[in-house]
Amino acid sequence: MNPTVFKKLKCLNDIEKKQFKNNKFINDMPLAAQDKKTEKQTGVPSLTNNYFFKYHSVYISKHNRFAPYPKHSHKFLELNYMLSGTCKQTVDNKELTLREGDILLMNIGCSHSIESLGEDDILINLLFRDKNISFDLLNKIHSKNSLTYDFLSNISLGKKTKSNFIFFPQNSDIQKTMNSIIEEYYQQEPFSNSIIEAYLEILISKILRHHPIPTVKLPNEQEQLIFKCLKEIDENYKNITLEELANKFGYNKEYIGNLIRKYTKSNFSDLKTKQRLINANNLLQSSTLPINKIIEHVGIKNKNFFYEKFHNFYGVSPAEKRDNTSSSYKEM
Helix, strand or coil: CCHHHHHHCCCCCCHHHHHHHHHHCCCCCHHHHHHHHHHHHCCCCEEEEECCCCCCCEEEEEECCCCCCEEEECCEEEEEEEEEEEEEECCEEEEEECCCCCCEEECCCCEEEEECCCCCCCEEEEEECCHHHHHHHHCCCCCCCCCCHHHHHHHHHHCCCCCCCCCCCHHHHHHHHHHHHHHHHHHHCCCCCHHHHHHHHHHHHHHHCCCCCCCCCCCCCCHHHHHHHHHHHHHHHHHCHHHHHHHHCCCCCCHHHHHHHHHCCCCHHHHHHHHHHHHHHHHHHHHHCCCCHHHHHHCCCHHHHHHHHHHHHHHHCHHHHHHHHHHHHCCC
């Protein structure tokens, strides 16, 4: 770990200074981050997507020390990484202890509470949305008989998982990647967001490499076919048609179209548009191409359609996304 970044994480922030004095939890989450509707339904405080992912697809923070954090859940995936020290958590009513290097991966809707951390206990929260689990990555690993794969593939396809969390013990190879993600996030050099997204795929791949925990069954043939179709859309999103996709795998387009709707709850056209928007967003954050050129590059001909869909998907306009990304670099 970079000594400058580690020193920064060890320093007490304003919330920690207050919690250190009275050991009482201070809620630093604004109303915009709280999902009151879900809280009313479940009775458990819930955190929503919009606040954390408005400007970045991966959100990282240090957990505030010196006070217990009450039970809560979230609308995104959360990875807890014990950078140093230990912490005790209750995850879906099961007590766990994380030690240095351990990782806890929690699904959308998983509830947990965290006991008070001491001065030497540095817990890192890495938040990401399910769309950050790339179809390409899942397709490459679909043959692995792994609980991790089953967990991630179920999230990607919107199915209920067997468990709402997975615990991974310390591994030096995984630690290196986690430390690189943390350093990249806090140093905030140019293109850090794109590099962090790439590191996230590497992290998941390393977890699969080192923790191939047996599961009950492999994905069935239809699920494997869906992953292959999604990979094809991912790679050829500019021009591919449903008929071309079906022909590639030896099926008619009605069958493939129905299969896509069954497993993804979206139609082929919507998935292709989403992939175009994701690639447009990557270009907005990692290049200086004019927006009209980016629209052309991702294969969209109607500019009004692009602006409407982009705003619906990311909550801001393309210009705002680019401006906010640039501003965040300057502020760090």
